[in-house]
Amino acid sequence: KASRRVPVIVQLRNIGLPARTANIVLRAEHFAPMSKATMVGTLPKEQQKRSTIVYDGLDLDLYKIHGPESYSDARTALGLRDDAIVIGMAGRLTPQKGQLYFVEAAEAVSRVRQNVIFLHVGAIPSACSRDPYSRQLFARSRALCECGAFKWIDYMSNMPQFWRALDIAVVPSAGPEAFGRVVLEAMAMEKPVIATRCGGPEEILAEEGS
Numbered sequence: 001k002a003s004r005r006v007p008v009i010v011q012l013r014n015i016g017l018p019a020r021t022a023n024i025v026l027r028a029e030h031f032a033p034m035s036k037a038t039m040v041g042t043l044p045k046e047q048q049k050r051s052t053i054v055y056d057g058l059d060l061d062l063y064k065i066h067g068p069e070s071y072s073d074a075r076t077a078l079g080l081r082d083d084a085i086v087i088g089m090a091g092r093l094t095p096q097k098g099q100l101y102f103v104e105a106a107e108a109v110s111r112v113r114q115n116v117i118f119l120h121v122g123a124i125p126s127a128c129s130r131d132p133y134s135r136q137l138f139a140r141s142r143a144l145c146e147c148g149a150f151k152w153i154d155y156m157s158n159m160p161q162f163w164r165a166l167d168i169a170v171v172p173s174a175g176p177e178a179f180g181r182v183v184l185e186a187m188a189m190e191k192p193v194i195a196t197r198c199g200g201p202e203e204i205l206a207e208e209g210s
Helices: 019-025 036-042 071-077 099-110 132-146 159-165 181-188 200-204
Strands: 009-012 030-033 085-090 116-121 150-153 168-171 193-195
Touching (some): 009 036, 030 036, 085 159, 116 159, 132 150, 159 181, 168 181, 181 193
Parallel strands (some): 116 150
């Protein structure tokens, strides 16, 4: 009997392919990148023709704008003042996510405004870390943290609580984003989002007035 090849569809959730597997992956019959940025940044033109963009989704039942926890409750849980303007971002500590730019923005704002708090969730940098980026973030943000203008929070499972506590969400990515799920999460909680031109978020957000 002649063997029949099973058609293969590959979902692409990151930009770029590991060199050791790229040759095998690119043989697939069809591709399902999670954004145009993912498709263009990962696939040669021939494979792009065999692609269908399938954007990521969000369970809105988990992101209720008027949930049992109020705006004030969310702030209290995170140790934030009700009268402060809170600007936040979420992400792992890596230069690609742009935390250094976030800290630089906090420095600039804190020089002219005293009631603004910058909040980061996902990990806490340390002076003792083996990661030089973590040590850099710790040193650069230390003075801001000491005066209450910046706050690092570790990983949170209750992300709706985080977004509910904010006034403005920021995605300051320094490198390409395959999609940007945090943009959906913040928008689901009706928070304005400011993002760099970093790929995926550009396909979700519209410029003000457009």
